[in-house]
Amino acid sequence: MIANIISKxxxxxxxxxxxxxxxxxxxxxxxETAAQSLMGLPDGRGINIAHEAVDRHAQGPRAQQLALRxxxxxxxxxxxxxxxxxxxxxxxxxxxxxxxxxxxxxxFVLAGRIPELYIAxxxxxxxxxxxxxxxSAFGPEPIYTRLTLGGGSVLVTTASxxxxxxxxxxxxxxxxxxxLLVYGDxxxxxxxxxxxxxxxxxxxxxxxxIGPTAxxxxxxxxxxxxxxGKPKGAVHVHGAVVAHDATGKLALDFHADDVFWCxxxxxxxxxxxxxxxxxxxxxVSSIVDEGDFDADRWxxxxxxxxxxxxxxxxxxxRMMMKGGTELVHQHDFPRLRFIASVGEPLNxxxxxxxxxxxxxxxxxxxxxxxxGGIMLANYVAMDIxxxxxxxxxxxxxxxxxxxxxxxxxxxxxxxxxxxxxxLKRGWPSMFRGYLNEDxxxxxxxxxxxxxxxxxxxxxxxxxxxxxxxxxxxxxSSGHLIGPFEVESALMEHPAVAEAGVxxxxxxxxxxxxxxxxxxxxxxxxxxVLRRELLGFARKRLGAAIAPKEIDFIENxxxxxxxxxxxxxxxxxxxxLPEGDTSTLESGA
Amino acid sequence: MTSYNREQxxxxxxxxxxxxxxxxxxALIAPDRPLREQIDIDSFDFLNFIIRLHETLGIDIPEKxxxxxxxxxxxxxxxxxxxxxxx
Numbered sequence: 001m002i003a004n005i006i007s008k009x010x011x012x013x014x015x016x017x018x019x020x021x022x023x024x025x026x027x028x029x030x031x032e033t034a035a036q037s038l039m040g041l042p043d044g045r046g047i048n049i050a051h052e053a054v055d056r057h058a059q060g061p062r063a064q065q066l067a068l069r070x071x072x073x074x075x076x077x078x079x080x081x082x083x084x085x086x087x088x089x090x091x092x093x094x095x096x097x098x099x100x101x102x103x104x105x106x107x108f109v110l111a112g113r114i115p116e117l118y119i120a121x122x123x124x125x126x127x128x129x130x131x132x133x134x135x136s137a138f139g140p141e142p143i144y145t146r147l148t149l150g151g152g153s154v155l156v157t158t159a160s161x162x163x164x165x166x167x168x169x170x171x172x173x174x175x176x177x178x179x180l181l182v183y184g185d186x187x188x189x190x191x192x193x194x195x196x197x198x199x200x201x202x203x204x205x206x207x208x209x210i211g212p213t214a215x216x217x218x219x220x221x222x223x224x225x226x227x228x229g230k231p232k233g234a235v236h237v238h239g240a241v242v243a244h245d246a247t248g249k250l251a252l253d254f255h256a257d258d259v260f261w262c263x264x265x266x267x268x269x270x271x272x273x274x275x276x277x278x279x280x281x282x283x284v285s286s287i288v289d290e291g292d293f294d295a296d297r298w299x300x301x302x303x304x305x306x307x308x309x310x311x312x313x314x315x316x317x318r319m320m321m322k323g324g325t326e327l328v329h330q331h332d333f334p335r336l337r338f339i340a341s342v343g344e345p346l347n348x349x350x351x352x353x354x355x356x357x358x359x360x361x362x363x364x365x366x367x368x369x370x371x372g373g374i375m376l377a378n379y380v381a382m383d384i385x386x387x388x389x390x391x392x393x394x395x396x397x398x399x400x401x402x403x404x405x406x407x408x409x410x411x412x413x414x415x416x417x418x419x420x421x422x423l424k425r426g427w428p429s430m431f432r433g434y435l436n437e438d439x440x441x442x443x444x445x446x447x448x449x450x451x452x453x454x455x456x457x458x459x460x461x462x463x464x465x466x467x468x469x470x471x472x473x474x475x476s477s478g479h480l481i482g483p484f485e486v487e488s489a490l491m492e493h494p495a496v497a498e499a500g501v502x503x504x505x506x507x508x509x510x511x512x513x514x515x516x517x518x519x520x521x522x523x524x525x526x527x528v529l530r531r532e533l534l535g536f537a538r539k540r541l542g543a544a545i546a547p548k549e550i551d552f553i554e555n556x557x558x559x560x561x562x563x564x565x566x567x568x569x570x571x572x573x574x575x576l577p578e579g580d581t582s583t584l585e586s587g588a
Numbered sequence: 589m590t591s592y593n594r595e596q597x598x599x600x601x602x603x604x605x606x607x608x609x610x611x612x613x614x615a616l617i618a619p620d621r622p623l624r625e626q627i628d629i630d631s632f633d634f635l636n637f638i639i640r641l642h643e644t645l646g647i648d649i650p651e652k653x654x655x656x657x658x659x660x661x662x663x664x665x666x667x668x669x670x671x672x673x674x675x
Binding site: 073137139292293294295296297315316319322323324327477508509512531532534535536538539542543544548 | 606607609610611612622624625628629630631632633634635636650651652654655
């Protein structure tokens with residue numbers, strides 16, 4: 001039996017919430033006031049994310065406090081105080097400066113969750129470079145596409161990832177001037193056209209003065225996927241830190257003595273905004289786990305590290321649910337007081353599973369790469385309606401709208417009516433562009449409203465409920481995957497004439513990537529060929545993007561103008577009505 | 589219940605891996621290094637790998653034992669032991 005509402009009292013966690021009355025805080029909130037929690041660069045030189053996250057704490061009473069605790073895959077632990085982090089990030093900023101890397105240049109990072117990644121991101125922000133984190137499970141093609149679109153001039157990665165995924169691409173990446181390699185425990189070897197990061201760091205100074213940084217200066221570049229065309233690089237600015245900071249206080253209820261664990265990888269926006277920036281600006285201690293998902297390991301980390309606030313993802317929650325509560329109950333979590341989840345809607349059963357497993361409900365929230373920070377949330381002191389993504393953050397005006405014509409929307413005020421989720425523009429972490437794609441950026445807005453592309457409804461109490469995507473983009477394990485990128489990779493195989501890719505509903509991943517492939521004449525469907533195509537796609541795209549399933553199909557359904565009707569493929573896959581097929585090419 | 593020797597268990601592991609990640613070349617896997625450091629599989633793939641082993645071998649693999657499947661050698665040892673215990 002799933003409760004319709006989980007009632008909260010303001011003091012249920014034993015810690016006074018930062019926001020005890022949602023309606024009151026929402027009514028009285030202003031971004032100007034929120035910005036006062038931050039310091040700004042000395043002498044009015046502007047605002048820089050790394051200064052707010054690291055340097056100002058290193059110069060104050062938090063200098064010796066634990067900023068990051070890294071848990072290595074094999075049991076090694078490394079601690080960084082705010083002062084340590086300030087010194088290391090300054091070294092990295094000096095390394096960049098020493099190589100002649102200028103503010104505004106794009107620095108890409110591609111690594112698992114290792115300390116050097118966190119140091120490189122923050123250090124590059126100090127040098128006012130634009131940081132673009134790549135997911136280490138990407139295959140060579142997604143990496144090449146993003147490095148090229150982003151015009152990356154510096155790449156920080158590990159020696160093993162470089163040799164596996166980059167070395168063969170290098171000749172096609174002329175703009176990439178510097179590759180800085182992390183060797184970890186291995187001895188550095190001579191790899192052509194690369195530099196040993198550790199050696200450069202040893203020589204670099206631990207002091208660095210951050211140059212003038214305007215709130216509108218670009219800081220981060222996060223790639224996300226659209227239905228058609230190449231990935232889009234969403235640009236975020238240094239001023240976004242006001243939202244990173246405030247949303248940490250309001251949606252995650254950060255308190256000074258919290259131990260926080262964000263399980264997201266910094267290759268995705270959650271792992272940057274909340275895995276790096278927000279906990280640091282709030283001065284809390286963050287846990288970084290290098291290991292992959294493993295329920296038993298995770299429960300041990302929660303218990304042993306005395307995690308108090310935990311931010312995770314629905315896919316992980318559902319994988320833990322599969323194992324039941326027996327394993328969870330072998331551990332105690334006396335400090336754990338708040339659990340949140342993001343990436344895709346959390347089903348009511350998962351929200352309530354938190355109560356059975358940890359004695360705490362799981363708080364779903366909603367945001368996107370483009371929004372830069374949490375926009376809708378369930379809060380520590382607000383009743384939860386399981387299955388709902390909660391209410392807009394203070395400072396965020398949300399609405400359900402219907403598009404009417406090119407540049408106009410109609411706001412749907414009646415409750416429980418489905419429409420597109422829209423946000424009134426102007427919050428600090430709103431993306432400021434898609435890199436070199438002004439037209440695509442412009443199309444995201446209608447007047448004052450940012451149109452999210454997500455369908456939702458709002459009930460009479462103001463709670464928002466996710467319905468689905470308005471387009472063909474696939475939501476899998478909390479990440480957006482563009483069908484076009486997958487189709488393009490499959491089409492490179494000599495046997496493939498056409499490919500159509502959909503998100504197939506899945507109880508664990510929300511959607512899994514499924515491909516339908518039409519073969520060229522002379523090729524016959526077989527299990528051997530199916531496996532070959534699967535392996536082919538995985539080698540190019542990596543496990544995070546590649547299809548999990550491939551079916552052969554004689555002809556893909558297409559419009560008369562030749563566009564693949566993915567909607568129809570999906571309806572057929574699910575045995576649903578095919579809807580409007582008036583544009584369908586005959587015979588498909 | 590069928591009985592399996594180590595060699596057969598190895599083949600069953602490679603077959604399960606091959607269905608999920610056909611690009612993996614069994615000969616290149618270092619048996620004592622974590623599988624996930626050597627091959628590109630995500631958590632969802634790993635879960636499906638375990639489900640396949642469960643289906644083929646007919647044994648339950650509880651979550652707390654997943655750590656035993658980290659390397660090829662430890663997986664062979666664990667699965668051989670579990671299969672024998674269920675005889």
